[in-house]
Amino acid sequence: MDDATGKIGLSTAAYVVLGMVRLGARTGYEIKQMTEQSIRYFWTISPVQIYPSLTQLEASGLITGREDPQGRRPRRVYEITDAGQAALREWLGRPGPIPFELRDLGLVKLFFADALDPGQAHDVLRAVRERSEDRVAALRAVEPTARAARDRGAAYPELTLLMGIAFHQAMADLCRDFEQRYADAADGEPGSATQPLL
C-alpha cells in the first residue's frame, strides 16, 4: 500500500498527520478530531498511528513539539517547521500511481441481485439508494464548514467534499433510474443460469 510513500521512511499516515498539523491541529487528540471531521470519508487513521507518527516527525525535524500541560494533565503541542512544509509539498507533488480503493458491499449485493425475484431486488436497490442519500445529506451538512475554511485560505477541502457529494449523488440517481425502469417489469422468476453469464 505504500506505493506512493517512496524511499523516504515516512508512511502515508505520517504525511496525513503532518498535513493536519499544518492546518492547525496542535495535539494528537486534535489531529484525530480534525481527521474525523474532514477526511474520514476517504481516509482513516487511528490514534495508534498518530502518536508514533508525531514522534517520528519530530525526530525528523518536520515538526517541533513542546510540553504544554493543562493543569496536571500532560499535553504536547506541535507546530510544523519549514522543513515540514517542504516535506509535505514534496509528498503532495511526488509523481507515481495514486492508489484508489473502493470496498462496497452494496455494489457487491447489487451485482448479484439477479438471483433475487424482482421485489427483493427492488429492496436491495432501495437500501443502497437510501444509504447514498443519507451520505449525501451528511456531507451537505458539512458544507458550511468547508466554505468557511475556503474563505480562510483552504479551498481544496471544499473540493473533496463536493466530490464525495457528487459521487454518492450519482449512485443514488442510478439506483432511482433502475428502480423506475424495473418498477412494473414484473418478469416473474429470477434468472436461472445454466451456462456462464459472464
Add this chain to the structure above:
Amino acid sequence: MDDATGKIGLSTAAYVVLGMVRLGARTGYEIKQMTEQSIRYFWTISPVQIYPSLTQLEASGLITGREDPQGRRPRRVYEITDAGQAALREWLGRPGPIPFELRDLGLVKLFFADALDPGQAHDVLRAVRERSEDRVAALRAVEPTARAARDRGAAYPELTLLMGIAFHQAMADLCRDFEQRYADAADGEPGSATQPLL
C-alpha cells in the same frame, strides 16, 4: 468488517464465491478470473480466500463438487445447490448496515493541496483527473460484456458498471471545473495557516 455476515458462519468472501458459482464459474480458478473481470473495482478476493470458501460451502451443502481432472491435472468443478440459492438470497436480502469503504490517496492529496503553490496544485488536480478518466475508459471497455450478460438474464452487473463510470466521471468533471476556475487565478503564494483552518 463482518458487520453484514451475521450469525451464520460464512464470511463475505464465501458469499461472493457462492454468487460467482451461481453465475457459472465452475472452478476456483474460474472464480478468480470472473472476479477480476467484474467486481474487482469494488471488491477483491484472493485465491487464499477462494479455496477454503469452496471447501466450506460444499461442507455446508450450498454447492456440490466433483472431481473432473483434465488429463493428469487435478480439477474440481462446482455447482450451486437449491440450499445454496436460498442461502445466497437470504444474504442478499439480509437487513442491516451496508459497509462502504473508500480509501483514496488522490482525495487526500487534493485535501492538502492548499499547501502547494497554484501551479503545483494544478498538477495534482490534473493527475487525479487523468486517473479518473483512465478508469472511465477502462470501465467503458467492459460495457459490451455487461450488455451481453444483461441479454442473457443478468441485468445488475451492468448497473454496477454504470455506477463505476458515473462515479469516476463525476470526479473527473469536478477536477476539470476546478482546473478552469483556478487556471488564471494566480494568487501567488500558498496559504499560510497561523490559526486553525478547520
Add this chain to the structure above:
DNA sequence: TTCGTCATGTAAGAAGTTACATGATTTC
C-alpha cells in the same frame, strides 16, 4: 522446448482495527 495458462494450495509478513488501560479536566 519454452512460455503462457490452468489449477490448487501454504507460509510468512505487513497493516490496520479493536479493545484495553490510565487518569485529569470540564460540564451538568
Add this chain to the structure above:
DNA sequence: GAAATCATGTAACTTCTTACATGACGAA
C-alpha cells in the same frame, strides 16, 4: 458527583496481501 471530554498510549487480534510452491496442459 456523574458523565462527557481531553489526552496518550499498549497489547492482542484480525485481516489481507505477497511470495512461495507445485505441477500439468497447450501452443508456438
